[in-house]
Amino acid sequence: MSIKLVGFDADDTLWKSEDYYRDAQARFEHIVASYVDLDDVGERMFAIEKRNLALFGYGAKGMTLSMLEAAVAITEARISAADLHRIIELGKGILRHPVALIPGIREAVADIAADFPVVLVTKGDLFHQEAKVRESGLADAFGRIEIVSEKDAKTYARLFREFEVEPREFLMVGNSLRSDIVPVLALGGWGVHMPYHVTWAHEQDAGGVPDPARFREVANASELPAAVRELAGAAQSAFTSPNAR
Amino acid sequence: MSIKLVGFDADDTLWKSEDYYRDAQARFEHIVASYVDLDDVGERMFAIEKRNLALFGYGAKGMTLSMLEAAVAITEARISAADLHRIIELGKGILRHPVALIPGIREAVADIAADFPVVLVTKGDLFHQEAKVRESGLADAFGRIEIVSEKDAKTYARLFREFEVEPREFLMVGNSLRSDIVPVLALGGWGVHMPYHVTWAHEQDAGGVPDPARFREVANASELPAAVRELAGAAQSAFTSPNAR
Numbered sequence: 383m384s385i386k387l388v389g390f391d392a393d394d395t396l397w398k399s400e401d402y403y404r405d406a407q408a409r410f411e412h413i414v415a416s417y418v419d420l421d422d423v424g425e426r427m428f429a430i431e432k433r434n435l436a437l438f439g440y441g442a443k444g445m446t447l448s449m450l451e452a453a454v455a456i457t458e459a460r461i462s463a464a465d466l467h468r469i470i471e472l473g474k475g476i477l478r479h480p481v482a483l484i485p486g487i488r489e490a491v492a493d494i495a496a497d498f499p500v501v502l503v504t505k506g507d508l509f510h511q512e513a514k515v516r517e518s519g520l521a522d523a524f525g526r527i528e529i530v531s532e533k534d535a536k537t538y539a540r541l542f543r544e545f546e547v548e549p550r551e552f553l554m555v556g557n558s559l560r561s562d563i564v565p566v567l568a569l570g571g572w573g574v575h576m577p578y579h580v581t582w583a584h585e586q587d588a589g590g591v592p593d594p595a596r597f598r599e600v601a602n603a604s605e606l607p608a609a610v611r612e613l614a615g616a617a618q619s620a621f622t623s624p625n626a627r
Numbered sequence: 628m629s630i631k632l633v634g635f636d637a638d639d640t641l642w643k644s645e646d647y648y649r650d651a652q653a654r655f656e657h658i659v660a661s662y663v664d665l666d667d668v669g670e671r672m673f674a675i676e677k678r679n680l681a682l683f684g685y686g687a688k689g690m691t692l693s694m695l696e697a698a699v700a701i702t703e704a705r706i707s708a709a710d711l712h713r714i715i716e717l718g719k720g721i722l723r724h725p726v727a728l729i730p731g732i733r734e735a736v737a738d739i740a741a742d743f744p745v746v747l748v749t750k751g752d753l754f755h756q757e758a759k760v761r762e763s764g765l766a767d768a769f770g771r772i773e774i775v776s777e778k779d780a781k782t783y784a785r786l787f788r789e790f791e792v793e794p795r796e797f798l799m800v801g802n803s804l805r806s807d808i809v810p811v812l813a814l815g816g817w818g819v820h821m822p823y824h825v826t827w828a829h830e831q832d833a834g835g836v837p838d839p840a841r842f843r844e845v846a847n848a849s850e851l852p853a854a855v856r857e858l859a860g861a862a863q864s865a866f867t868s869p870n871a872r
Binding site: 446474 | 715722
């Protein structure tokens with residue numbers, strides 16, 4: 383048996399996401415800069431955001447609350463209510479932005495789905511992710527849509543049980559080594575990494591890639607189907623060769 | 628065939644929830660009252676919260692952002708950053724509160740689970756709900772845990788397909804007529820309503836209960852097992868009597 387199921391990440395794999403967070407962060411820093419002359423506003427904000435992840439989880443609402451908290455802390459509570467309101471609006475802007483598909487991804491998903499069942503596995507805010515899935519027009523392409531709070535080995539192991547696949551029968555496509563590739567490879571699965579032009583600092587902390595033989599990197603969506611089929615062929619050989627003859 | 632699956636709501640059915648939101652709201656109104664002398668602070672906050680539901684969904688993070696937005700609007704941006712920071716802390720307080728089980732619910736779930744497969748169906752913030760499920764110690768009692776963004780007829784119909792049950796084989800236990808009882812009964816299922824002593828204004832807008840013969844109301848958790856078994860018996864009769872003899 384070769385690959386039985388292909389998973390796709392969503393944010394920055396199917397559609398643009400990090401750009402909107404980056405833009406909000408830049409506008410946040412601009413607002414705060416009218417109160418303080420500091421080089422490390424971004425770092426201070428990230429430290430607060432990272433500390434709050436255990437309480438807020440991922441997503442735009444938690445990020446917005448962290449920006450508000452950071453703005454009060456960094457300005458020593460000198461920031462005006464009007465400027466804090468502008469920061470709330472930055473968060474709403476992230477939630478409201480229209481879904482912009484990654485070039486070529488619709489065709490790549492359709493191509494891969496012709497040969498393999500495909501599922502969507504995304505982490506973050508349930509409500510926002512569901513809204514983006516609906517708006518993307520891609521919902522029908524996926525047999526299942528799983529929105530999870532964290533994409534680590536424990537979560538993937540649970541999903542494999544629910545999907546009724548062995549790890550070696552599963553291949554994940556995504557832009558984040560930390561969330562999409564490393565945990566799946568660690569369990570014995572396969573991965574195709576499609577880097578996005580920007581990556582959130584939190585996702586850059588990936589550790590090493592465990593087994594380069596089980597993963598490919600592609601530059602854009604048009605290369606995805608060939609990479610998936612190449613690994614599926616390798617999965618087939620890996621499974622059949624010990625039993626050959 | 629009788630009842631094949633019993634669903635339980637979580638917030639204010641398994642554990643206390645609305646009390647913490649009420650408490651945060653009261654503290655919010657107290658903070659705002661030092662700026663304005665108005666009788667309708669609560670109504671104004673609810674109007675903003677309700678408008679934001681379409682963007683934020685349910686949960687403490689969205690409520691906190693709505694409180695912040697309302698505080699700025701109601702005080703015409705006169706509120707201090709320090710007081711807005713206190714409002715952020717009110718939201719964190721909701722997320723941090725320890726899980727307090729409803730009296731008798733652990734025993735009621737165990738009693739019902741001895742006769743029926745049970746699942747948990749809750750709406751709201753994925754991250755916060757998962758944390759509460761973990762902390763409750765009740766996770767192992769449930770065969771499945773479904774965290775959804777809205778509990779309407781469409782969502783229940785999707786869940787019935789995933790659970791592979793007919794609506795008439797499903798019984799839902801919960802404190803909200805609007806979210807737990809009315810949509811399930813509308814699809815042809817069964818419901819046991821266990822009111823909580825406080826109900827969020829949004830949940831009070833339930834419309835009528837479609838079919839009183841398919842639902843019971845109980846005063847506390849100790850009455851749940853008997854109510855579930857009574858409806859299961861009625862479900863059995865409803866199914867078998869047309870074919871009897």
